[in-house]
Amino acid sequence: MRVKICGLRSRAEVRAAAEAGASYVGLVFFPPSPRNMTIPDARWTLEDVPEGIARVALTVDADDETLDAIVGLERFDLLQLHGAETPERVAQVKSRYGLPVMKALGIAEPRHLGVIDSYAAVADQLLIDARPPRDATLPGGNGLAFDWRLIAGQDWDVPWMLAGGLTPENVGEAIRLTGARQVDVSSGVEERPGKKDLARMAAFVRAAHAAAVADA
Numbered sequence: 001m002r003v004k005i006c007g008l009r010s011r012a013e014v015r016a017a018a019e020a021g022a023s024y025v026g027l028v029f030f031p032p033s034p035r036n037m038t039i040p041d042a043r044w045t046l047e048d049v050p051e052g053i054a055r056v057a058l059t060v061d062a063d064d065e066t067l068d069a070i071v072g073l074e075r076f077d078l079l080q081l082h083g084a085e086t087p088e089r090v091a092q093v094k095s096r097y098g099l100p101v102m103k104a105l106g107i108a109e110p111r112h113l114g115v116i117d118s119y120a121a122v123a124d125q126l127l128i129d130a131r132p133p134r135d136a137t138l139p140g141g142n143g144l145a146f147d148w149r150l151i152a153g154q155d156w157d158v159p160w161m162l163a164g165g166l167t168p169e170n171v172g173e174a175i176r177l178t179g180a181r182q183v184d185v186s187s188g189v190e191e192r193p194g195k196k197d198l199a200r201m202a203a204f205v206r207a208a209h210a211a212a213v214a215d216a
């Protein structure tokens with residue numbers, strides 16, 4: 001079981017996520033988000049991440065100039081594209097930067113599963129998230145879950161992560177229903193938007209690992 005904790009905003013939060021056992025730590029580069037990270041602050045925030053933990057940069061329909069600045073920090077191992085990027089754009093980003101790319105896809109109904117294969121053909125990983133409401137400011141990080149039965153028994157040609165409204169309380173059931181081997185959380189481990197709750201991060205990782213062991 002691999003856990004990603006996203007929307008971290010300080011070195012203390014990154015350290016706590018690592019100590020809790022996260023396999024991925026994520027920073028959000030999206031100004032409307034309460035978890036937004038500036039490029040200069042990211043360099044310092046990720047200065048001493050332990051070896052073996054993947055550092056993820058989350059962007060939303062970012063242009064090349066923004067991605068150049070983020071990748072130029074030389075701090076990231078994985079790019080998470082969380083906007084309306086097409087499969088062509090995913091392929092372009094992957095080849096321009098030579099970093100693995102994880103494409104986030106929002107689902108709410110069976111018909112939304114249809115596009116996933118075209119992204120699996122170009123992305124290194126997929127992140128299956130809840131589809132945000134039409135009037136949402138953020139395309140993710142809304143603490144919104146989808147009906148996990150939609151993807152029960154599904155698998156794709158590349159590794160995938162389950163996200164959307166996960167919490168220490170529900171992640172076990174989500175793993176049991178979907179068979180996810182990787183899970184991602186942001187708002188479910190916060191004390192308020194943009195501020196992580198260190199005890200909830202640890203509880204989340206414990207619950208995810210317990211469900212994976214129970215499943216094995």
Ligand SMILES: O=C(O)c1ccccc1N[C@@H]1O[C@H](COP(=O)(O)O)[C@@H](O)[C@H]1O
Pocket residue numbers: 006007026028030033034035036058060082127129138139140141142143144163164165166184185186187188
């Ligand atoms: O967290 C954000 O602010 C955010 C902003 C823009 C796009 C995605 C964002 N977060 C990602 O959304 C999912 C689910 O989050 P949550 O656990 O439901 O709060 C997760 O991948 C976050 O990384």
